[in-house]
Amino acid sequence: MKNVLISIIRGPRKCSLLKLALLPLPLLLITGCPSGKQAGDGAVTNKLVIKGSNTIGEELAPRLIAEFKKEHPKVTIELESKATSYGLANLRYGSCDIAAASRTPTTLEVQENGSQGVELNEYVIGSYAVAVIVNPANPVKNLTKEQVRDVFxxxxxxxxxxxxPDKPIRLCIRDAISGTHLGFQDMALENRPYGSSHGLFTNYTAIADAIAKDADCIGYTDIKSATSTSVSAISINGIHPSTETVNKGSYPYHRVLRLYTDKARESQQVKDFISFVIATKGQKNVDQLGFVTRP
Structure with a gap:
């Protein structure tokens, strides 16, 4: 691996050149000029860069950005969704303003942030939660986590x-390219592959509709859709999926969604965006997309 000399723009001034360092190749590709940064001519840009979790970036972040821009049309927002680790790494090296995360930073990530002088500010924006559902005629109302894993x-x-009843189980799951397909696999299946007897669907509504018509099917959907009378939500280890059990942390199939910033580099654009997300208008969009609003 080669030694590389790089410089990063941070805050309202240019940072000094970083020390010669052995950096992992992905970090050598981190580029961009986050919000409130000086461009080459010294002018301050109105660009906001968000990188990180695909759980947030697939649907939620684009909606929040679109709604925010209605009130702040002069702000340019760039979004790149790959993984929580990717967002935190970019934040550490000054290549984004906000790291979108579907988990808390690991001990190593906290240490790496500290080594770069980054103090994280954390903002909870809601939760991603998945409810297991069956047809209302199905007598099964509660399953253990182990049973859910073995079924799927x-x-x-x-x-x-x-x-x-003595009938075959048919699985209804999201298509393989969706974040939910992978998210449920991680939360409920211990990252084991799905069973072969399954149907693939492009959205939660299609899953719920299929289960409403077939008493032998089982699938998953968001918490809000699981309250429909056309399907029945399964309790897990005796805990029913709801906004309350998710926010209490007792329902197992959920992830708290957070935005992280570098405390020393929070621009006005960053503060305005986060304030919008956690306020009433932003939380309305969180709810509309089937996520659980923040406590």
Whole structure:
């Protein structure tokens, strides 16, 4: 790996050149001029750069950005969604203003931030939660986490094994390119592959509609859609999925969503965007997209 000399623009002034360092290749590709930064001619830009979690970036961030820009049309916002670790790394090296995260930073990430003089500010914006659903005619109303894992990975293939009728289980899951497909696999399946007997759907509504028509199906959807009378939400280890159980942290299939900033580099654009997201208008959009609003 080569030694590389790089410079980064931080805050309202240019930073000094970083020391010669051995940097991982992905970090050598980190570029951009985050908000309130001086451009080459010394002019301050109105650009806001957000990088990080695909759970936030797939649907939620684009909606929040679009709504925010209605009130702040002069602010340019760039969004790049890959992973929480990617956002935190970019924030550490001054290549984004906000790191979108679907988990808290690891001990190593906190240490790495500290080594770069970065003190994180954390803002909870809501939660991503998934409810397991069945047809209302299905007698199964509660499952353990282990049973859910075994059903969706194909270890359990008949309803009789978990208190239902002697019929085959049919899985209804999101398409493989969706963040939800991977998110549920991580939260509920311990990252094991899905069972082979499944149907793929492009959205939660399609999953709920399929289950409403077939008593042998099981799938998942957002908490809000799970309250429909056309489907029945399954309790997990005796805990029913709801806004209350998610915000209390007792319902297992959820992730708290956060935005992280570098405390020393919070521009006015950053403050305005975060204030919008956690206020009533922003939280309305969080709710409309099926996420759980912040406590």
């Amino acid at each position: 990975t194909g270890v359990i293939t008949n309803w009789q094994a978990i208190g239902g």
